[in-house]
Amino acid sequence: MEEDLRGYFSAPMWTEDEARGQNPLVLAYIGDCVYELFIRSRILHRNEKVARLHRASAKRAKASAQSALAEELKDFFTEEEAAVYRxxxxxxxxxxxKNASVADYRRATGFECLIGYLYSSGNTARLVEYFKEIERIWENEG
Known part of the structure; x- marks a missing residue:
């Protein structure tokens, strides 16, 4: 059964050129899912009730938090990644x-678009670099 499911979840979905040609909102849709999975996988080690886990993941996934990450990561972007983000x-x-400024919402969409682009084009090594950098940022927050 595992063999049958592998093709449904493996990247790349597209070549880099094909991914660049996708509607950025489609890439953001994919990126939102990938980023949410990353967040949830990082908080599962906590021995807490699901409601607390949800609040912890929502805190990291909200537009203002993603916007702040995008600002912190700007120097980490390659030229290509900066173009995808924009x-x-x-x-x-x-x-x-809903609960964010228009500017935060747009920066968050750019961030999700970038994550979706990296995932869907199969650039998982770079995606891991981003996730490690995000974890470093989180550790320095508190």
Whole structure:
């Protein structure tokens, strides 16, 4: 059974050129899922009830937190990654921010777009570098 499921979850979904050609909101949609899985996998070691786990992951996943990460990671972006981030940040969506400023929401969308691009193009080594850098940032927060 495991052999049958592998193709559904393995990257790359597209070549880098194909990923660059995707609608940035599609990449952000994928990136949101990948980032949420990353967050949840990092907090599972806590021996807490699900409600507390959810609050902890929501704190990291909210637009303002993603926006702050994007700002901290700007110097980490390659030129290509910066271009993908800007495409996501500047994408027009009919969705509005619930509990975030428009600027935070747009930066968060850019961040998710970048994560989605790295994942879907199979650049998992670079994605891991980002996740390690994010963990470093989190450790320095508190």
């Amino acid at each position: 495409r996501g940040r500047n994408a027009h969506s009919k969705t509005t921010a």
